[in-house]
Amino acid sequence: MTVNQIVMECLQIALLIAVAPLFVGWVRMLKCWAQSRSTASLFQPYRDLLKLFSKDVILAENASWIFRFTPYLVFGTVILSGAVVPMLTTKLPLSPSADVIVLVGLFAIARFFTALAGMDIGTAFGGMGSSREMMVASLAEPAMLMAIFTVSLVNQSTSLSHIAEVMYSGHAVLKPSLAFAFIAFILITLAETGRIPVDNPSTHLELTMLHEAMILEYSGRHLALIEWAGMMKLFLFMALGSALFVPWGIARSDSLLMGLMAGVLLLLKVGASGVVLVLIETGLAKMRLFRLTEFLGSAFLMATLGMLSFFILE
Amino acid sequence: MSMLSEALREAFPEELQFDHRQHPSRVICCLLPRERFAEAAKVLKKKYALLAAEWASDETLLGKGFSVYACYRWGKEYLIVRSELPAEDPSFPSLTKKYLPAYRFERQMQSLMGVIPAGHPDLRPWIKFEDWPQDCYPLRKSFDSTEPLPRVDGEYQWAKAEGEGVYEIPVGPVHAGIIEPGHFRFQAVGEMVVNLEERLGYVHKGIEKKFEALSWHDAARLAGRVSGDSTVAHSIAYSLAVESISGLTGCNIPERAHWLRALFLERERIANHLGDIGAVCNDAAFAFMLYQLSRLRELLLRTNLRLFGHRFIMDRVFPGGVSVDITAQGRDEILAEMEIVAKDFERLVEVYEESSSLEDRVRDTGVLKPEKARELCVVGIVARASGMNLDCRIFNPFPPYDQYDRLELDVPVKVTGDVHARVWVRVEETRESIRIIRYILENMPAGPISVAVGDPLPETAGFAAVEGWRGEIIYWLQAGRAGEINRCMVRDPSSVNWLGLEQAIPGNIVPDFPLCNKSFNQSYSGHDL
Numbered sequence: 113m114t115v116n117q118i119v120m121e122c123l124q125i126a127l128l129i130a131v132a133p134l135f136v137g138w139v140r141m142l143k144c145w146a147q148s149r150s151t152a153s154l155f156q157p158y159r160d161l162l163k164l165f166s167k168d169v170i171l172a173e174n175a176s177w178i179f180r181f182t183p184y185l186v187f188g189t190v191i192l193s194g195a196v197v198p199m200l201t202t203k204l205p206l207s208p209s210a211d212v213i214v215l216v217g218l219f220a221i222a223r224f225f226t227a228l229a230g231m232d233i234g235t236a237f238g239g240m241g242s243s244r245e246m247m248v249a250s251l252a253e254p255a256m257l258m259a260i261f262t263v264s265l266v267n268q269s270t271s272l273s274h275i276a277e278v279m280y281s282g283h284a285v286l287k288p289s290l291a292f293a294f295i296a297f298i299l300i301t302l303a304e305t306g307r308i309p310v311d312n313p314s315t316h317l318e319l320t321m322l323h324e325a326m327i328l329e330y331s332g333r334h335l336a337l338i339e340w341a342g343m344m345k346l347f348l349f350m351a352l353g354s355a356l357f358v359p360w361g362i363a364r365s366d367s368l369l370m371g372l373m374a375g376v377l378l379l380l381k382v383g384a385s386g387v388v389l390v391l392i393e394t395g396l397a398k399m400r401l402f403r404l405t406e407f408l409g410s411a412f413l414m415a416t417l418g419m420l421s422f423f424i425l426e
Numbered sequence: 427m428s429m430l431s432e433a434l435r436e437a438f439p440e441e442l443q444f445d446h447r448q449h450p451s452r453v454i455c456c457l458l459p460r461e462r463f464a465e466a467a468k469v470l471k472k473k474y475a476l477l478a479a480e481w482a483s484d485e486t487l488l489g490k491g492f493s494v495y496a497c498y499r500w501g502k503e504y505l506i507v508r509s510e511l512p513a514e515d516p517s518f519p520s521l522t523k524k525y526l527p528a529y530r531f532e533r534q535m536q537s538l539m540g541v542i543p544a545g546h547p548d549l550r551p552w553i554k555f556e557d558w559p560q561d562c563y564p565l566r567k568s569f570d571s572t573e574p575l576p577r578v579d580g581e582y583q584w585a586k587a588e589g590e591g592v593y594e595i596p597v598g599p600v601h602a603g604i605i606e607p608g609h610f611r612f613q614a615v616g617e618m619v620v621n622l623e624e625r626l627g628y629v630h631k632g633i634e635k636k637f638e639a640l641s642w643h644d645a646a647r648l649a650g651r652v653s654g655d656s657t658v659a660h661s662i663a664y665s666l667a668v669e670s671i672s673g674l675t676g677c678n679i680p681e682r683a684h685w686l687r688a689l690f691l692e693r694e695r696i697a698n699h700l701g702d703i704g705a706v707c708n709d710a711a712f713a714f715m716l717y718q719l720s721r722l723r724e725l726l727l728r729t730n731l732r733l734f735g736h737r738f739i740m741d742r743v744f745p746g747g748v749s750v751d752i753t754a755q756g757r758d759e760i761l762a763e764m765e766i767v768a769k770d771f772e773r774l775v776e777v778y779e780e781s782s783s784l785e786d787r788v789r790d791t792g793v794l795k796p797e798k799a800r801e802l803c804v805v806g807i808v809a810r811a812s813g814m815n816l817d818c819r820i821f822n823p824f825p826p827y828d829q830y831d832r833l834e835l836d837v838p839v840k841v842t843g844d845v846h847a848r849v850w851v852r853v854e855e856t857r858e859s860i861r862i863i864r865y866i867l868e869n870m871p872a873g874p875i876s877v878a879v880g881d882p883l884p885e886t887a888g889f890a891a892v893e894g895w896r897g898e899i900i901y902w903l904q905a906g907r908a909g910e911i912n913r914c915m916v917r918d919p920s921s922v923n924w925l926g927l928e929q930a931i932p933g934n935i936v937p938d939f940p941l942c943n944k945s946f947n948q949s950y951s952g953h954d955l
Contacts, residue, residue, distance in 0.1 A: 312711040316602040320937040397784040398711035
């Protein structure tokens, strides 16, 4: 482990924390354009966070430690996840400590506590949101693991850094199994990050919410942390897609200059993925809740097909 | 002689009397002893009449006790059945077992007027809250509206559902969006709604009571504020009711005034339909439609402001005519605007039709079956989406719609009763209204736009029904001994259609409720009065 590697690790985490709201601002901006409206500033999400941080926290009288602890835990797990996904370089000191399965586990921990916190206060909406979120999770997580296993099979490893390096070396380009896994990954990303057609991030209708219903009782800095973590999760999924499927541009050494280049390229890639996200979100209505089983079922099917085609064709 | 009154005459040959102080003359008012009040309903139900409204009036100032009224509609006929109740024992047989909408009408009458519907299955207060004293009846003449009421303890009894896995979701009265207040209580198993109970009355403003303190002219402004989004329709209904009993015999409202009223009415209809279609799509997270349709709606509202001085054309219609005329230039402006609206609207309808993900949400959601719709006597868009061919503009035409041969109105009727049907009725009505507006502008007769209207004749009653954008709005006005307003009954379409929503929800899943609710889009204010 060199000093440069530690610096890169810190830079990467800082990038994730700092740029995630910008990405959300970018997506909102694109969305406005797609609906021919005038847009808010690119930096509006930062202002929203600042606003929330400067507000008091209103706690329900019967809130337990779980409710107060969850925002920090969620924020922490997302940062930890960000530390193991190769964004700037594959030579991350923390990368060998956790592979993709641990990554899925980290997301599961955050979700588990958010669902508990949703039920903690005892309002009807919180429980409803938790129940829906767990339903989505029970379908999305197996599909996510299947998609990742397919990629792992192709690249002979579950370590993200290793996967990215193998992809880089050109051994694994344009294989049908990867194409299937990629489609599955897109579907899962929409579900995991709560975007249309699975969830509507901008709705105010309590009865239709999934993720938002769980965090309805949060306010002030707690809400800010959860919102920020949500933004980072969205950014992280884009970065994860980049590491798994299009790793070109990620540095394979610990050179800071290469890291800088990688950072610029990452922003371009993520920015472009925002365009795809907005096209999907503008063109589709939100699905009926029980259609989600079909949606995530097809993600699982895609991933399974990818795995089968690996054994049969490759 | 109308079919309904003939049926009553056959059933009660000795007891039936006619009340000739009811105007206009095509609306017949029959007088029956109160013991026969429910029997009359039975006779009329057999003739397939629908219950349009039920109300009570305190007639102590006219030297009587109370009266209860039930207004029935059958095709082109309205018939009012009236029974007098003595002040010391104001009870009457309930109609609820014959007609479902009477369920809420009678709860409301009992809460606010203190007349007792004998045999009503559920006499919990409606609109009046339980922290008001039980024996205070605000619509009675003896009620002093200047004194604040003492608060008492009370609890509303909700319907309960029990069993494994049943849970309750209370929603409201304050909602997340900028809408009016109302409470909805769901009982659900998993995501499936087994029962929905509405609780309304949070925007009760005492409008019916307030009418009695106003002059006929000032009351027109109040009528325009019963439900702000259909201010034109309410003003027209009030004005027509006043004009029907106005002192000037043969009070002739100039033709041009009628045409201008129709122009305002159709503009209101288009603006609201555009907003509603967009809002339904937005509740399915298809925001594109909302923004585009809101843009078109805004276009109309701004033209309203420029040409008629108010975005919603509030206070431009009053008894005697209208207060604002349209110039040749304004006419061209509207015609040009209609061109743009029609073109963009058709393009957006195409987007709606071709979005399969949207279609998946709106079809088979929130179904109000035709037979249920009939039983609930719903009106307006909701009725037309559930196979009932009702439209006051055709069946009980008020001028200028009585010139069918010239206006040739086409009313869309769908039978599926789902969210899509309610959206589609709006789409077709919007097209039709655009066509009518063009016709009106091209054929509007010249002439004055208002006449002076005298005060109504004492001890008469006026009636009017107008098709607002939500549906049929009914006004019934009673003039007192000195010709003042003794009672003004307002029946917004929401008074009956809210029950339709309650009945359409069970069997749907909880997250589909906002979509269903938006497709009904009933007024809280118009219901709570």
